[in-house]
Amino acid sequence: MQASKLIKCLKFKKIIPRNFEDFTVSLLTQDTREVVENSVFVAVKGAQFDGHLFVQQAIKAGAKLIVAQEKTTVVGVPVVYVNDTKRAMAILSSRFYGGASQALHIIGVTGTNGKTTVTHLIEAIFRAQQRKTGLIGTMYRKIGDEVLPTKNTTPDIITLQRTLSKMVERGVSDVAMEVSSIALIQGRVWGIDFDVAVFTNLTRDHLDYHKTMENYKHAKSLLFSQLGNRYAFNGDPKVAVLNIDDPVGKQFEQLTAAQVLTYGIKESAMISAQKIKVHSRGTDFELHVFDQVYQLHTQMIGMFNVYNVLAAFAAAYASGLPAEDIIMALDGFKGVRGRMQLISSPTGVSAIVDYSHTPDGLYQALKTLDEVTKQHVFCVVGCGGDRDHGKRPKMGEIAAEHSDFPIFTSDNPRSEDPQKIISAMLSGVPTGIKVPTFVDRRQAINYAIQQAQPGDLVLIAGKGHEDYQIIGKQKRHFDDVEEATKALWLKEQAGK
Template identity: 70%
Template structure:
């Protein structure tokens, strides 16, 4: 694409010099590490790095044009000045990558808990229909069968548009995408044409960033308020899928012009679950769809997974998929790695690895395990560093009240002292209780497994699918599933 054509997408701008020699754009980027000959470099003023200070580096690497919002000294390439380079980045990347989301069915999922599971179920439903599918989220980006690494739950807008463009090239038709609250505030999904937006729930998380629950709820609401604002007979209408059992779900009804499809268990939702039976191997329930009843036997365990299934079912239903086809996929779905993932052993002690890193997530996991546990429940849990400190005593209190043997340890301490994090967790524990604590997460897992007896269950909470631990600025390989297997093997040898 020629530069002159691309920058026409920016309506309000100043170009210096006004008449520049046109060129073919090779790349649009805000990352100097990506710059090649013929790139347009966008100077983003971030919290840690100001891209305006990296302009000369970008030019040395071949940048042929700069997009800036602050005055730059005279440089050898043309500069396009705009009010906000973040907004310009969203517009330019959308046009450069051919507004790819408009050629796809994009289903966005937001909420505190359940995003990863819901998007995986949605992706499985459409794949089961024979479609090529895409997935974007916490664990990875997936383009049909190709799996790509990801840094954030929702990538930066350029990476996102580039990924969507590649999906179109590979013949993908439906994309299930996790949409984080921080991404919504930072405009990382500006320009993405969502067809269906799904809300799972809202509980405490990310208050280190949002400061208040009201701000956090507002961030989530942006996905629904930005979900189209017109009614048309061409194509499928926009749909907001809302958990009506969560008070925020009801609030979001007023935040969107899209058609509403509600799901729930407690209230009179359009799609709901009844007669729920939870057991160690899965869950059975009746699915009620506008009064029509279908019985389901799924391999996923727990009440919160019933909500996840309802959310995914509703999203597919909103896209016009036949309920029988959705149910066929649901009953085959094996679950998601690191989400109540069972690790068994000959010793009859079981470990369960779960990504329960919020108070609500931990409570859900423990309540689910308590529903089917035959023996005692151990809970190995920590809290991440450089994140919401208010949830630390709350998670500790939940572990104490809902498990027989709580054990506190490190999660991803990052720049914080791991012992300080544990001490802040202990604030939520009655003084008379002595809780075993281990700064070394491996020692905590080994201790719990060694203490457990046949039929006992060890919940290893917080990291789930992650195969690393962040200490300082360094990522070290650490996989809770691997560590659980090693500890269980060692126990068997000892027995």
């Protein structure tokens, strides 16, 4: 695409110099490390880095045009000045990558808990229909079977548009995508044409960024208020899939112009679960879809997973798939790495690795384990550094009150003193409950597994699928699944 044609989509701009030698754009980027010859570099002012400070570096690497919002001294390369480079980047990336989202059926999932499981469930449902799928989320990006790394739950808008363009090129038809609250506030999904938007739930998280729950709720609401504000009758309508058991789901219903499909257990939802039976082999329930009733089994355990299954079912149903086909796909789904992942051993002790890093997520995980075991539940848990301080006492209180043996340790302490984080967790523990603490997460996991007896469950909470630990500025390899497996093996060897 010619540079003149690309920037034409920016209606309000100032170009210096006005007349410049046109060229074929090879790449659009905000990252100087990506710049190649004939790139367009967008100088974005973020929380940690200001792209305007790296303009000369971008030019030296081959950038032939700069998009900026602040005065910058540039010689020999044209500059397009706009009021907001983040907004300009969203518009330019959509133009450069051909509005790829419009050629795809995209389901966006937002909420505090459940996004990863729900998107994986949706992916499995569509794959079972022999459709080529894409997935974008916390763990990775996937194009068919190809797995690509990701830095954020929802990538920056250029990476996102680039990924969607590759999906179109490779024949993907359906995409399941996690949409974080921070991404919504930062405009990382501006220009993405969602077909279905799913709300899972809203509980405390990311208050280090949003400051208040009201701000956090507002951020989540943007996915629904921005969902296709027109009624088109020559294609599938936009649909908002809402958890009506959560009061916020009812509020979002008033904020969207899209057609609404509700799900839940407690309220009178369009799609609901009744007669729920949770057991060690999974969960069974009656699935009510308007006036139809189906028997559904999932290999995942817990009430929160019933909600995840309902959300995924509703998203697929809203997309036009038959209920029977969806149910068949759900029955074969075994779960997601690091989401209530069971690690058993001949010792009779089992470990569960879960990403429950919020107060509600930890409570739901412990409540589920209490329902499926007759023995004791150990809980190894920590809180991340440089994040919401207010949730630390709450996490400590929940672990102490809802497990038999709580053990506090490090998560990703980052720049904070891990002992101070643990002390903050201890401040929420009710009087009389003693909690062993280990700054070293490996020691905490080993201690819990060595103390556990046959029939006991050890929940290792907070990091889930993550295969690293951030201590100071270092990112070190650390995998809860690997550590639990090793500890269980050592326990087995010691018993021989």
